[in-house]
Amino acid sequence: MNESPGWASPGSAPSDGDKPGVPRPAEPTDQSDAASKWSKEQPPAAQWTAPSGQNAPSGPPQQQPAPNWGGRPQGGGWGGPPPAAKPGVIPLRPLGVGEILDGAVSTLRAHWRTVLGITVTVAVISQICDILVQRYLMPAPAELDPNATAAEAIDQSLDAMRSSLVSSAPTFAITLIGTLFTTALLTMVISRSVLGRPVTLADAWREARPRLPQLLALTLLLPLMAAAIMTVGILPGALLGGGVGITLSLLTGTAAFVVVLWLMIRFSLASPALMLERQSVMKSLSRSAKLVSGAWWRIFGITLLTIVLTFIVSMIIAVPFGLIAYAADDGLGGLLSGRTPEFGWPFLIITGIGAVIAASITYPISAGVSVLLYIDQRIRREALDLELARAAGIPGYGPEQAPDTASGS
Structure with a gap:
């Protein structure tokens, strides 16, 4: 073991080569070299016994090994690999x-x-900020003219999309910060x-706190990378405009x-690599790419x-x-009438x-799957x-x- 909380030295990750101390199969020897080591005086070749028993060699019959000797047991006993150790929540x-x-x-x-203490605290703070943003900062949704022409309808849809993206930026930032803390602690x-x-x-806080700046950089880098790629894909068609531009944007955007x-x-898997192996941002990305x-x-x-599972639970x-909120605020009649409700x-x-x-339920599952996938890939x-x-x-x-070496402090 070493000082790394990821249970392996970041500088000697076995993805780049064989890991010291782990048994590996022996290298095959060269046939000509092996043949030269045989003695010239060899015993006579053994006789083959026909399945029917003809031409059986004389002498006492040879003792046969007992059933299942060295093989998989039938109902327990000898043979077979031992069950994997399971000191915690997964078998090793x-x-x-x-x-x-x-x-x-x-x-x-x-x-x-501990888990609910983390998720409930982060979720409550995030929701309070999100409610305040929606109440005081979010602009009113854009009104679409039902009598607009096709070209005007397209322009209105694009304006509404841009307005929605701009207005959702504060909510996205709040979600990003909440995800940062839950990911680090969980x-x-x-x-x-x-x-x-x-x-x-x-x-958990004492161990995660030194890695928060690097995790923040990684958390910001991935969405920015995705946004840049999508912008490059959609921008040519958006600049061209019209039906041809929309078609081009759909193709290049896809x-x-x-x-x-x-x-x-x-x-x-970059986030678990960054937290548990104390890798830098770029090295954690490279580490994830090798594991995946x-x-x-x-x-x-x-x-x-x-x-899908977390979406269903949500x-x-x-x-x-939501139904209770509609009933308490605008009444279910307003929902069934089809008019746009004014949320209070x-x-x-x-x-x-x-x-x-x-x-509080979905955050631990998502973070748990990510970390366990990382551990599973390193086990494999x-x-x-x-x-x-x-x-x-x-x-x-x-x-x-x-304990400090194994847990990452």
Whole structure:
């Protein structure tokens, strides 16, 4: 072990080569060299016995090995690999999709005081800021003329889109800052829960605080990178204007979106690498790219599944609170009439409560899946399970490591 909280030295990551201390298969020897080492005096070749028993060699029959000797046991006993150690929320071996999701939920259950203390605090502060922004800073939605021509309707739609993007910037900034703190703190909680060790909110903050500036830079860099790529893709068609410009924007925008999606998955493990390995921003991006290499579709599928599940959970919570908010503010009759409601304080407060409850559940799951994907990739590529077992003090894996070294303080 070393001083790195990621259980491996950042300068000797086995993605760049073989990891010292991890058993590797022996290199094949050259046949000509091997042949030269045989003795010239060899015993006679053994006789082959026909399946029917003809031409059987004389002499006492040879003793056959007992069934399952050295093989997989039937109902327990000898043979077979031992079960993987599980000091915390996951077994220390390559993980399946269900085990990754279960590990994220198990972290929420095992450390619910710390996890809810983080998520509820961040969600409440974020929602208060968001309510104030929506109440006092958000401009009124643009009115669309139903009698406008096709060209005028397109221009009005573009104006409404630009206005919506500008007005959503404060909300996006608030969400970004909230995600920053939850990601930093929950990463430390999950890293300790893998080892089966307790962690408090003060412990998580003390370990995460030195990495917050780098995490902020990474959190800002990825959206800016995505926005720049999308701008390059959409801008030519937007400047051209008209029907041809819209068609061009759709084509180039779709291509830009594919590029952004590929990059976001490729860099999706950068945040855990930055926090747990104490990497710089650029090195954490490179580290994530190496870990994701060859497993892009698997990580994309697990990430997409997590997004869908958290979206469903959010909708299950948000829809009832939204209906209650409509009834308390404008009445359900206003919703059914089709006119645009004017939201007041009751609506904003009730929907804010629903958003806090949803965030308290979905934030830990999203962060847990991200960190466990990072750990899973390192187990698959770098035998991190051996380091984790040593850090957890499991017998048979070497001397027990100091708690500070394993947990990242």
